[in-house]
Amino acid sequence: MRLRMAYAKMDDAKYIAHLDLMRVFERALRRAEIPVAYTEGFNPRPKISFGFALAVGVEGEAEYVDVEIRGEPDIEEVLGGLQKQLPPGIRLLRGQLLTAGAKPLMAVLNRAAYRLRLPLTEPVQQERLREAVDHWLGREQVMYSRFTKKGPADKDIRPWVKSLAGEIRDGEIIFDMEIELGNAGSVRPEEVIAGLKELENLPLDLDGLGMRRTGVYVSGRGEKQTPFEGN
Numbered sequence: 001m002r003l004r005m006a007y008a009k010m011d012d013a014k015y016i017a018h019l020d021l022m023r024v025f026e027r028a029l030r031r032a033e034i035p036v037a038y039t040e041g042f043n044p045r046p047k048i049s050f051g052f053a054l055a056v057g058v059e060g061e062a063e064y065v066d067v068e069i070r071g072e073p074d075i076e077e078v079l080g081g082l083q084k085q086l087p088p089g090i091r092l093l094r095g096q097l098l099t100a101g102a103k104p105l106m107a108v109l110n111r112a113a114y115r116l117r118l119p120l121t122e123p124v125q126q127e128r129l130r131e132a133v134d135h136w137l138g139r140e141q142v143m144y145s146r147f148t149k150k151g152p153a154d155k156d157i158r159p160w161v162k163s164l165a166g167e168i169r170d171g172e173i174i175f176d177m178e179i180e181l182g183n184a185g186s187v188r189p190e191e192v193i194a195g196l197k198e199l200e201n202l203p204l205d206l207d208g209l210g211m212r213r214t215g216v217y218v219s220g221r222g223e224k225q226t227p228f229e230g231n
Helices: 011-015 018-031 075-085 126-137 189-200
Strands: 002-009 048-050 059-068 090-097 111-119 143-148 151-156 161-169 172-180 210-220 223-225
Touching: 002 075, 011 059, 018 048, 018 059, 018 075, 075 090, 111 189, 126 161, 126 189, 143 189, 172 189
Parallel strands: 059 210
Antiparallel strands: 002 059, 002 090, 048 059, 111 172, 111 210, 143 151, 161 172, 210 223
């Protein structure tokens, strides 16, 4: 049976890199004595698969992981036993056994929502912010230079941004955005904010950026669902 779990990755756990997070779950499953299915071959590994990785330093309110388990486990017992072995900051939210033929996470997740907070270097009125965001969204193309192993590469990041809104609160700006995910690539939220600062002349303090992914979704035909729905 394949068990899909939602979990939050908050506070100091946001500094756990993705490869280390995989090891954290493997160790927790083993210590909780959960009967996980293993791959075959010379170096068997637990059958665990995660959704799109979070960048180090980014919190996640609802992330997902699939685990293949032998037999027909009691979901609440599995979640309870596993939670006791996970480090502070990683909290299991929900579990669900998947139907036969359910697609893996990376095959269905295609949308992510983020909330970003950052200070201003000088005061800005809400109307000025709204105009800047609207102007950025109205651009047909937004080029961003991303450094790769082969050197700098220019990329149009505008198609990946599906929604963007900003609000000023207590001397800082809170941005909410949704971006498209997929095998063809995506955009990093901090690239969008850097583009806003440069192209729309917003006085944003990029060094003070704090980021949280508020959800990852399955989006299509005008609907947005969690990866639990439809399985």
